[in-house]
Amino acid sequence: MDREKQKRAPIYEALEAFKKKRVVPFDVPGHKRGRGNPELVQLLGEKCVSLDVNSMKPLDNLCHPVSVIKEAEELAAEAFGAAGAYLMVGGTTSAVQTMILSVCRAGDKIILPRNVHKSVINAMVLCGAVPVYVNPDVNQKLGISLGMEVDKVRQAIEDNPDAVAVFVNNPTYYGICSDIKTIVELAHARGMKVLADEAHGTHLYFGKNLPVSAMEAGADLAAVSMHKSGGSLTQSSLLLLNKGVNADYVRQIINLTQTTSASYLLLSSLDISRRNLALRGEESFGKVVDMAEYARSEINSIGGYYAYGKELVNGNSVFDYDVTKLSVYTRDIGLAGIEVYDLLRDEYDIQIEFGDISNILAYISIGDRIQDIERLVGALADIERLYKKDSTGLLSGEYISPKVVMSxxxxxxxxxxxxxxxxxxxxxxxxxxxxxxxxxxxxxxxxxxxxxxxxxxxxxxxxxxxxxxxxxxxxxxxxxxxxx
CATH class of the missing domain: 3.90.105.10 (Molybdopterin biosynthesis moea protein, domain 2)
Structure with missing residues (x-):
């Protein structure tokens, strides 16, 4: 990676140059740099609203980039070790659906775990692909799905030689990683593409001693949520391509569904965040790992909670674990994860990512501070002391593998x-x-x-x-x- 080149942020630079020209707008958006909507300016600020502009020659066009957006995508590809990259303004949902629509046609089989995000199944509704589920094992205590076991993937590939792709979560929301490198080797040996949902794996490309990234493992396409652990604005994402993928065809698939009015607020946030990660990502994610490990240790010392980590790794259904994920099992204090989630928000003004039947997840990223971690740990200790009850009657096991009857x-x-x-x-x-x-x-x-x-x-x-x-x-x- 060329650090000097990575100091560039071409979309951001083009917006700065555009702003200095004081161009009179007779184009959309109709708020005309905020003059037509003063309440919006009051909420978001004059600078933000003045940069909410339409595609034009100096600012390029996301549907068919030839200048600053093209350069930003090339810099993103280099930073992530990919052969190509697309800036996505429809969230990682859009990137996931592009991956599937790029390789699957009506009736094509795709091998995947059942614990996928709804965007994956939505894509199958759109294109008519047929799922072949490799049902992952479940950790019965934690009630979470684990990774795809290599032997089960191998069997699915042998039983379905006509499948066109294998889909892998890398990692899951809870931090569980499958052996994606071996899965890639198995799939590629049979001519199948490998698609990776890395909605929760931006940091894998920059952090040290973290699970392998999809591009490094040889996956063909990967959807990366820059807005989650990468610091860009909500709804901004990347789609990464490896060698051997028809990039022009993928762009056509993107343009089937993605907006023709891409937000320059989202595009510039991707550009700036990529530069930030390329130049400072290793240091930033080193701090994230340290904070998450500290929080895990402190929460486990409270008693009653179980903040799980690398000890889950078994080389198979949990091939690796993403230690930046602060997943905490709560049922031993007699509370469902969603109940702890509600208490943290309503009683302690702490908003965590989610609570399910058995667990909570606190998302730790480059924007967190150690004092915030201390506040979370203190609140959890308080909840354990004040609200702990008998766990009898709590439903055990979060995940039930459904039986597929039709596409x-x-x-x-x-x-x-x-x-x-x-x-x-x-x-x-x-x-x-x-x-x-x-x-x-x-x-x-x-x-x-x-x-x-x-x-x-x-x-x-x-x-x-x-x-x-x-x-x-x-x-x-x-x-x-x-x-x-």
Missing amino acids: PQKAFYSDKISLPVEKSSGRVCAEFVMCYPPGIPILAPGEMITDDIVEYIMYAKEKGCSMQGTEDPAVEHLMVLANI
């Missing part, structure tokens, strides 16, 4: 009827049901609803999880196939 696309577009959740067991689901975050569907279109899944949905609602995906906003009814 997500076929189920989503089939005739359907609405049934009360408690009367839906035995039917085939025709929509999504999930707690968000993390956005991993409890049910997806085409999956069989069982008594266990109904119980889990009712329990998650009762505990206060944010339920999404259903046509019914109250999640009291589910859409199921009419004829099955």
Whole structure:
């Protein structure tokens, strides 16, 4: 990586030059540098609103970049050790869907774990790909899915030689990593592409002694959430390409769904954040690791909680662990993760990333300070002392592997009827049901609803999880196939 080149931020520089020219706007956006919307200026600031501009020759165009955006993408590719990179303004959802739409056509099989983000299954609804799930093992105590085991992936590849791709989470929301390097070797030996969801793995490209990144492991495409651990604005992301991928075709796929009015606030934030990571990422993520390990140690010393880490590594279903993730098991203090999440926010003014049935996740990144960690640890100690109760009656195990009856696309577009959740067991689901975050569907279109899944949905609602995906906003009814 050329550090001198990485000091450039071409989109940021072009915006600065543009601002100095005081160009009179007879183009969109209609707020005209904020003059038409003073409340927006008051909220966001004059500088921010004045840079909310439209594509034009000096600022390039994201759909077909030829100058400053093209240069920014080339710098991003170099910084991440990729053959190519695309700036994405539709979030990592857009990047994930581009990966799948780039390699899968209607009827094509894709091998993947079931604990994927909803964007993956949404992509299959759009293109008609057929999932072949490698159901990962579950840590029964923690109630979380682990990584894909190499032997199970090998078997899935042998059983489905016509599959076009293998999809890997690197890492999962909870920090679990599969052996992506070996999975790449197995897939490539059969001519299959490897797609990596690195929504939670930006730092793997810059930190020391962290799990291997997808590009380094040889994956063909990787979706990277720069806005999560990389410091850019929400909704900004990168799509990375390795050698041997048709970059021009991928751009065409991006342009099928991505906006033609890309936000320069998002684009410049990607440009500036890439420069920041290229120049200071190793140092920054070294501090993140130290803070996360310190927090883990302090939380485990409270008693009752279990902040898990590298001790989970077994070389197979947990091939490696991302120690920047501060995942904490809460059920031993008699509280579901979502209950601890609510208490932290409502009683202590601390907003963590999410709580599920058994765990909480506090996201630690380049913007955190040690005093914030101390405040979180103190609040958790307080909650343990004040709210601890008997854990009898808490539902154990967060993840239930659903049975797939038909493709997500076929189920989503089939005739359907609405049934009360408690009367839906035995039917085939025709929509999504999930707690968000993390956005991993409890049910997806085409999956069989069982008594266990109904119980889990009712329990998650009762505990206060944010339920999404259903046509019914109250999640009291589910859409199921009419004829099955």
